[in-house]
Amino acid sequence: MTLAQFGQYPAARFAIAHISDTHLLASGALQFGAIDTEPHLRRALELLGDLEEPPQAIVVSGDVADRGEVDAYRVAKQIVETAATRLGAHVFWAIGNHDDRRAYSSVLFGEESEAPQDRVHELDGLRIISLDTTLPGHHHGELEPGQRAWLKDVLSTTARHGTVLVMHHPPLPMALDRVSHVIELDGQAALADVLRGSDVRAILSGHLHYPIYSTFAGIPVFTASATCSTMELAGAGRSYGVRDSGQAIAMLHLFDAGAGGMPEAPVTHTVLPLAQTPLVVAHRFAEFAQLEEMTHAQRRELLSRHRDREASDDGRVHAWLDDAAGGLGASGKPA
Numbered sequence: 001m002t003l004a005q006f007g008q009y010p011a012a013r014f015a016i017a018h019i020s021d022t023h024l025l026a027s028g029a030l031q032f033g034a035i036d037t038e039p040h041l042r043r044a045l046e047l048l049g050d051l052e053e054p055p056q057a058i059v060v061s062g063d064v065a066d067r068g069e070v071d072a073y074r075v076a077k078q079i080v081e082t083a084a085t086r087l088g089a090h091v092f093w094a095i096g097n098h099d100d101r102r103a104y105s106s107v108l109f110g111e112e113s114e115a116p117q118d119r120v121h122e123l124d125g126l127r128i129i130s131l132d133t134t135l136p137g138h139h140h141g142e143l144e145p146g147q148r149a150w151l152k153d154v155l156s157t158t159a160r161h162g163t164v165l166v167m168h169h170p171p172l173p174m175a176l177d178r179v180s181h182v183i184e185l186d187g188q189a190a191l192a193d194v195l196r197g198s199d200v201r202a203i204l205s206g207h208l209h210y211p212i213y214s215t216f217a218g219i220p221v222f223t224a225s226a227t228c229s230t231m232e233l234a235g236a237g238r239s240y241g242v243r244d245s246g247q248a249i250a251m252l253h254l255f256d257a258g259a260g261g262m263p264e265a266p267v268t269h270t271v272l273p274l275a276q277t278p279l280v281v282a283h284r285f286a287e288f289a290q291l292e293e294m295t296h297a298q299r300r301e302l303l304s305r306h307r308d309r310e311a312s313d314d315g316r317v318h319a320w321l322d323d324a325a326g327g328l329g330a331s332g333k334p335a
């Protein structure tokens with residue numbers, strides 16, 4: 001189904017789900033003995049099924065398994081790939097500091113290896129690179145000189161729609177979180193030299209368990225929240241706090257150059273919280289779908305013009321839509 005364009009921007013060419021830090025454990029064990037991470041991942045994938053347009057790909061940016069257990073990867077693979085098949089989406093994995101290279105590579109890729117887990121994928125002209133930023137046995141990250149050389153070689157040719165780089169450790173400063181500086185990615189300036197001027201359009205990271213955005217060598221960096229739990233940053237003097245709330249995933253959208261009448265190719269990263277709090281307003285879908293049939297002026301009249309705010313009540317949204325329906329012919333088409 002081709003959706004009507006409501007404003008200046010056409011639909012994105014690529015819609016990619018960004019999931020991070022699932023931290024699954026074998027045998028139903030709980031993270032920190034308290035957090036059941038598997039239902040949070042299932043909820044994340046359920047959200048993707050509720051989007052108006054499903055993602056073309058699911059990227060998982062590391063820390064798939066909390067303790068690197070084979071059975072945890074089996075569960076992750078089964079849950080994510082089942083959802084991806086249902087959505088018609090590809091799956092691209094990246095490795096994190098909690099992961100175990102041997103278990104990760106054998107279960108997810110069928111090739112047991114302790115080598116850095118660097119891979120290049122292609123999605124309809126978009127290049128997706130998984131870069132292994134881990135240093136086995138440690139939580140901070142680093143790249144071997146050979147990995148930088150490999151990346152430079154891969155990026156020496158451009159992809160038709162550019163490149164998305166997935167790397168668990170985010171290349172950025174953590175302004176509210178000095179403790180995480182201890183487990184940051186080392187050698188960021190050397191990596192920036194490789195990426196500057198390349199066709200990389202976005203860097204997707206995780207690791208921190210809270211969302212933070214920056215630019216790195218002029219490239220947007222999007223660090224996703226975790227699906228497992230959330231780091232508390234305003235902890236009243238505690239240096240390290242974890243809460244079983246605030247989990248989220250995100251959708252990366254890549255637009256073509258010229259979208260919105262500008263030469264740049266926009267990139268957005270939209271957060272989708274997992275929390276299921278009470279729904280206080282809901283458009284009925286059949287009514288919402290009328291927007292597709294309206295002219296731009298009719299949509300402006302319905303949704304942009306101020307209404308009588310004093311008369312606001314629970315029925316307000318539906319009342320607006322009923323007003324709009326008055327402007328539609330008996331067939332439901334604009335009169």
Ligand SMILES: [Fe+2]
Pocket residue numbers: 021023062063096098207208209226
């Ligand atoms: Fe993590």
Ligand SMILES: [Fe+2]
Pocket residue numbers: 063096097098168206207208
């Ligand atoms: Fe991590």
